[in-house]
Amino acid sequence: MTYDPAPPTRHLRVRLDRGHTVLEFHGEIDIVAALEITPYLDAVTGHPEPQIVIDLRPVEFFDCSGLRLLYRARSRVLDRGGRLHLVCTRPLTLRVLKVTGLARLLPPSASLDAALGQPETTSGTL
Template structure:
């Protein structure tokens, strides 16, 4: 069951899905979009043990500002002993993730369902954060 916890904005929708906060990035993720997204990202990654999925399936453009958002989320979640999962199937964005090495730190899943299943399959006591 999905529960929308923040209003749909031009570049972001925030949902709750299976105990995870899903940040669904939308459209062109550039410096202007990043400024809009940061407060929501920070709210989703605040507190102990955050469970977050960043969904890039609805993006049309993704630059270094988007990469900074992913690194920011990863750092904040790791500091709080939480978990972060990524949804991405766009070939150019996947290439950027591979080139920067981010795909090794945050392996992308092709769909939100696959990311949520991966999150459920991780053992609680033995998993690395993020």
């Protein structure tokens, strides 16, 4: 896989860690942030068998636009035979993930080490 890092933006940092592309979301993840993040998300999830981690720990606010980003990433990664892991520790964001059922499809881990140490659940359904 060719690695084309995203330029630093207000809402996204991208790095490699243990063979995974880590997308670290920052600040308020709303429609404006989603418009900024989507091109980079699509680029890294467009490769065969992408290995992706989305880290939501630096997120301060997360609305339905953020949920759409996660659903989009999950769908694209699974369609290409890859793996997607989620890292999240903020209680309000965890609550949104649980209430919407996304936590069953994409179980959040408390750290990057924990996320990379467990297999992804790929067979969950809503």
